Amino acid sequence: MNSSRFWTKLGLYGALIAAWTATMGSLYLSEVSGFTPCTLCWYQRILMYPLAGLLTLGIMRRDPHLPHLVLPFSLVGQGVAVYHFLLQKTPYFGSPSSCGIGVTCTTVWLDWFGFVTIPLLAMVGFMAITTGMLMVIAGDAGGAGKAWPYQWPRWPAPFVVLIAIGLYVAGAAQAGKIHVSLPDAALPFATELPFLNLSEEPTPTPTPSATPTSLEDGAALYALACINCHGEQGAGVEGLGTALADSPHVSGVSDDALAAVIRDGRAADAADNRTGIAMPASGGQADLTDEQIGDLVLYIKSLQ
Secondary structure, three states: OHHHHHHHHHHHHHHHHHHHHHHHHHHHHHHHOOOOOOHHHHHHHHHHHHHHHHHHHHHHHOOOOHHHHHHHHHHHHHHHHHHHHHHHHOOOOOOOOOOOOOOOOOOOOOOEOOOEOHHHHHHHHHHHHHHHHHHHHHHOOOOOOOOOOOOOOOOHHHHHHHHHHHHHHHHHHHHHHHHHOOOOOHHHHHHHOOOOOOOOOOOOOOOOOOOHHHHHHHHHHHHHHOHHHHOHHHOOEOOOEOOOOOOHHHHOOOHHHHHHHHHHOEOOOOOOOOOOOOEOHHHHOOOOOHHHHHHHHHHHHHOO
8 A cells, every 4th residue: 555655646746747847847938938839839738738737636636537637638748749859850750841930840949969859858748747647547456436545645736836836937037137137338239230149159150152052052941940930031020030131130240140140049038139039049950051051141141
C-alpha cells in the first residue's frame, strides 16, 4: 500500500508540475519573449492549458476518474508535439510552403544543443503528464469500480499553482526591468542604427556581389523564412513585421549589419524593435549558411 501511495502521489503531482510549467513557460515565451506561436503551437496549447486546471481541480476533489479525463488530452497533445518536432528537424514531412500570414510551423525559435526546440519541450511535458496518469492508474490496479483506496493530500496543488504563477510574474517583471533600465542616452543612437545589436558585436560577413542566380536564390529563401511576417515583396505585415521594401532603415545599413540581424535575430524588447514581436535567428531556419544569408541580404537590398 505504501508503494502504491508513493507512485500515486508521484504521478499526480509530477503531472501537475509538468502541466503548469508548460502552461506558464509557453505564456512567457509568447507574451514576454515575443515568440509568436505558429498554428501547431496553438494546437498544443489548446490541449495543454485545460490540463493545468483539470489536474488542479481533480486533485483538490480527489476525483478517481482524473487519469481517464486527462489521458485523451495528453496523448493527442504528445502526438501533435512529435509531429511538430519531426516537421522542424527532419525532411520526412517536407517543408510547408508560405501559404498564409504569420509564423510558419517550421520556424525554430529555440535550438538548444542543436535539437532542443519548443515542440520537443512540449513533447516532454505531455509525456510526463501521460506517464504520471499511467502511474496513478497502476497504483489503483484492481480497484476499478470501488472507492479510491488512497485519499491523497490536497495542499500541494495550490502550492504548485502559486509557485508556477509566481515564477511567471517574477520573470515578466525582470524582463520589464531590463527593458526600462536601458540608458536613455543610448536610445537615440539605437534609433539611428535600427539594426544594431546592443548585446553582441556583429559577426563580419564577406560582402557578396549580386548575380541573377544569387537574387533568385535569395527570393526563394525570402519566401521560406521572411514572407509570412514581412509580406510579399517586403511590403510588411501589420502587427508582425515591418516593411523591408523602400525602407530607409534597410538602405541605410551595410550588408554586414543586415546579415548580422538576420543571423542573430532580434529580441522583442530590443530598442530598435518597433513591433514588440521577436524575430527568430535566421528567420527561424536554423540551418541557413552564411552564403544563403548573403543571398537573402542581396534580395532584400534589391527591394530598395
